[in-house]
Amino acid sequence: MEKALEGIRVLDLGETISASYCGKLLGDFGAEVIKVENPRGGDPARNAGPFPQDVPHPECSALFLYLNTSKKSISLNIHDPSGAAILKRLVKKADVVVENFPPGTLQRCGLSYEVLESVNPGIILVSITDFGQTGPYRDYKGGRLVGNALSGYAYINGDPDREPLAGGGDQPAYQGGLHAYTGVMAALLHRDMTGAGQQIDISTMECMASLHQFTLNRFAYSGMIQKRVGNRYVFSHPITLYPCKDGHVSISPSSEDQAERMLIMMDMTHLLEDERFQTGYHRLVYADEFDALVKPWFLDRKKKEIVELCQEFRVPAAYVNNLKDLLEDPQYQARKFWTSLDHPVAGRLPYAGAPFKMSETPAKPERAPLLGENNEEIYFGKLGMTSEELGTLRDRGIV
């Protein structure tokens, strides 16, 4: 099988999540991705875990292993002028540079876009930061909580009478990486036509803010401020989670037809005659009363029976999976979503596979690299260094 991105060379200067996810997608779909890590311990994700048996080891961090599949690793201190000069030599032979340092870092290393462009006019530099390269928050400290807060995401997440919640996982960081990948691919297509590279500025705050249009659009149109709705949904009920005999199920009839079919399924159509429950919106206003009447039906049944019955009646319903359930889920298994990769230190583990299946150029993830694993291949093979040169760089702590 061919690889979609064969022939593209990427320098991934990423640390932790955002830039690394962009680099991972590029690598999994066939680009040659060279992860450039600082020689003092490499990407901080290596020290973040979780680790096997909770024993820290820089080659066994799940965070690092997942986000750095299909990459080569070299170590290079780009903060040292000789290191920066080596990076420039690599930029000459690269198509894309992806980074997520705080704004101004590359400039201080003498590696601004203008410098990179003078070395290679076709280079595409994508920079992912919490707040972007400009604006009053540019130098603010970000992260998962701050990103959820300032993007407006936390405000709509959680229970109405309690504090807002950050969403599951580090979504600002992943969205930064995903938008970066999308931008890089568009810039590569554009470069095909014009030969020109460009710089792409991604702010994770903006990425997250742009993904709850419902909230911002409605404010723009009518001044409506969406509040938190707990484990319910903004316009209709019962779009919710119900406890059942052996856990929880997710129920989401989003039209009146689906809600009616659900009540037929439960043999409870008499509820539709009650003024309080006639439409999804009415049911939302009287959600506590509605839930009190339907909950016993769910508590009487196991999740498999409920989900299958709902699907038979064409009512949107799903399992509520924790991570263990997920690895055992028959749908994920039938689609061979989990990709088994063997790693010399961490061993064989199931990795989340590609986010989309391509019929002609499927993703082919390979295990993450050891720190500096590809130093010789890149420094000798690509840059034509001699053993003495590399030895000197090693002695000086640059590699």
Place this chain on the structure above:
Amino acid sequence: MALPLEGVRVLDLSQVWSGPLAGRILADMGAEVIYIMSRQRIPLTQVSPEVATILGWYPNNDPGEDPWNRSSVYNDFARNKLGITLELNTDEGIDVFKRLVKVSDVVLENFSPRVMPNFGLDHPDLKKINAGIIMCRMPGYGLSGPYREFVSFGTNLDPASGMASLMGYPGEEVHMSGNAYPDPVAGLHAAAAILTALYHRRRTGKGQGIDLSQAESATCVIGEAVLGYAVNGKIPRNRGNRHPEYAPQGCYPCKGEDKWVMIAVTTEAQWSAFCRAMDISDLADDPNYSTAGLRVKNQDELDKRISTWTLNYAHYEIMERLQKVGVPAGAVLNAAELSADPHLAERDFFWEIEHPRAGRHQYCGLPIRFSGTPPCPRRPAPLLGQHNRLVLSGILGLSDEEIDGLEQKGIIGSTPLM
């Protein structure tokens, strides 16, 4: 200056959120996206006037005479797109669609997997018309497997993908996200998939089919947590806004109604700076909080003390004060505050778009800032069927008589068929 995707033509049949977002991202980046709607199923406008008012869906809560042209969400997802109507349950509708496929690069849809094959419009059918066509299909659970035909809504995929299991108040049950978050995750991945396929086609001339499971794409953005479970066998417990190793980390109440600030202290330097910034605090010398481990252990008490302080100030004020000394802090912004936020304003994040039936409003811009080819609003969302003639005559070369015929038979039109 040419936009990055100039020259790419996309047929967008998608509905609700995930697919329309993917199509809009491509449109924002310059692709010619033809949004194809059935007049029998006008998406996102079939809510009762009462609910529409609750939702604030229409300008000043007024649906007007043509609510389908006045929906805030539709007008966002369809900006920069051309809009036509077409009934695919008719032979003539199918014929027009196939003629469009012949001259297009991409087909995007998010129906249940059985829908397109039932129309005779699966990828193998389209390949016969246009060997280079890229078809992105993105149902809830993908095109294969035992859940293939499951009906699903974004709110189902949040728990199904494992994502909801990572959200919730400490020690409590799983929590749904406030807005069906897997939808935009799938939308972004779909745009990414289409661009990847376009890049490959530029080099080989080959099209391909894309099978995107919205559930799987949501699992990909918590992939490190799943692998974490695989390496140590521990199912993560809900910890709300807290961090397993660092404290204080959380969401604290501020002055005013429903006002909050998120604070995330990790290093000792940040802890010292935080203590100094809290003018009324003796926390710095308290032995109960002298290390990160102790602060995690005693965080209930610590959070209470911090809340007593934060309640005296506005959320923006605390954020500015803490950020000034290098402590990560963010005001929890609501829609009104976001829309007026000075940082977003300075970066021109919002686009003002004038729409003939909805008026002038603010929309989020595309958060992919290209230095050379910056995206911008080029046209407002089309009115229902606005570009029927432009597309059928201009792109397919149909005669006025042929187009009139389609109109008379109801294959195309500019009002809903309800």
